[in-house]
Amino acid sequence: MLRLSMVGGTMIYHGKYFARMYNGCEPELWAKHGLGGDPAAGRRFEDARIVKVWDPKREDAETLAAMCRIPQVCDDPRECGEGVDGIIFPDDCSRCHYRFAEPLWATGLPMFIDKPLAATIEEAEAVVARAEKHGVALFSASGLQYTREIAEARPRFAELGRILVAQAASPNELIFYGIHGLAMLWSVFGPGIESVQNVGEGDVDLVKYRWRDGRLGVQFGLETGRPGWRVTLFGEKGRLDIEVADADYFYWNLNRHFLDMVRTRRQPLANGEMLEIIRALVLAKRSKAEGGRTQSVIRNP
Template sequence: MQRLKIGMIGTDTSHAVAFARILNDKQHPFHVEGGSITHAVRHCSTDFELSYSREKRFSEALSEQHQIPFATLDELERQCDAILLEAADGREHLELFSRIAAWKKPVFIDKPLALNVDEAKRIIQLAAHYGTPVMSTSALRYAAALQRQLGLIDRSAIRRVSVRCPLIIEQTQSRYFWYGIHGVEMLFALLGTGCTATALKVTEEAELLIGEWSDGALGEVRCCYDVAKPFEAIIETAEETIPIRLDDQVPFYASLLEKVMVFFQTRISPVPADETLELITFLEAAEQRYSERRV
């Protein structure tokens, strides 16, 4: 397998440092083979405090702990085989991707792909136009406990899924695109595409994002105000009820990066573009319903 030189765009997220540890440190207990981050482009959003307030610290960690040099986009194009687009601000993803789409290098865009359906469609269209492979997902989709259970059941037999996740909101990132997306990724990992109707229910404890699938399956994501609540899922079939509680015995990022490295080699995303777009559509519909209830 070719050892890839990976360029990173965006140094304002903890993901940048976590990914560098797992990919670049061969002594890391969950080291992922196949390539290393060789260059990084510094980037942050000046109106997003969680972005600009942490960028210097994360950049210093990349430079001092992992000896990753900073580069320009032009240098990334010349020297790297694949790209991790890690900018924390989902509002920036379309603009940043538009600057690199013509390179035709495989690009992983960290969650969310975009903060609305129109921009998500534009990214997918640009990728198709240039023949640039794109993958976008939350690490929770590949949590070991979730994937283990998926391997044991027939997904078509699932009649109902309930996912629980914390609701953490960053004002610049809309309501559900910052943390609710983790639960929605889990939901779509279990039910796939085919959501035909959505609803929203707000209780004293949580906001429930509800969907109905074309095969009759029902799904809900319970976004909990108590942010200490763990990520969990309950799968119901005609024969059994299966609880899944996610743990970090295998770090979520390590499980994700295993999939990303295969994607970089094969140039085929394990998450089809139509599923990512439907997931963004689901989130946008929930946002719209939340806005309508406040009018």
């Protein structure tokens, strides 16, 4: 049984959802403090438990611990690096939740820093540098990179011939939530983004990502809309629409990749791949601010 700590973001959506996946929950407390719905619904991990939790808001940590049966609420985040196999840092809506890793890098423990890794290129590169300095296996990704629907559709990709363009949409701000739209494109094409251009206006982003082999990804970002999770592939021989609806699966699969990393110390994504995603999103915002100017050559370190 793997033993995990959760640090920060405890009463935000992902923190609650992830904790229930690992530990289950007390139904009455879930109805009061959780995310609604059937408290027994969804997938569970039988091979890992969250055994420690810390949050700068101790009351939040105590509420999550009671709701999701976490035995220890820590007074200091450094305690979360003792007697565990890995550490989860849920998204806390600050876009800099990586800061909670600072007193824990020296443990060398595998870390899952929830999306987004950081809000700027410089911050993301600094996080990766810290992980490399301390030999930490690091993972950060959107759950939309690990969907059931795209995986099940993959055998049909060959029917399209060469895929020329993939199109996805996302709600909310481009880095914080737009990462999900890019994640779907990235799960189809993989790494190798060469340039980005954002010709959107106002609350709408219209981003073109060019891969090094010439394939294109198009992302619609609607800060005030709810476009749902969908990716459309356009190939030489046809079109394929994929709607992503099973959020429980992609949250489970995201965390399953983390657990595999805890066991093997092999990262699901290379550091350069995680940085590529952040660079693409940051440069897409910059392109829009500069009137749609193409931002070229998103490098890998």
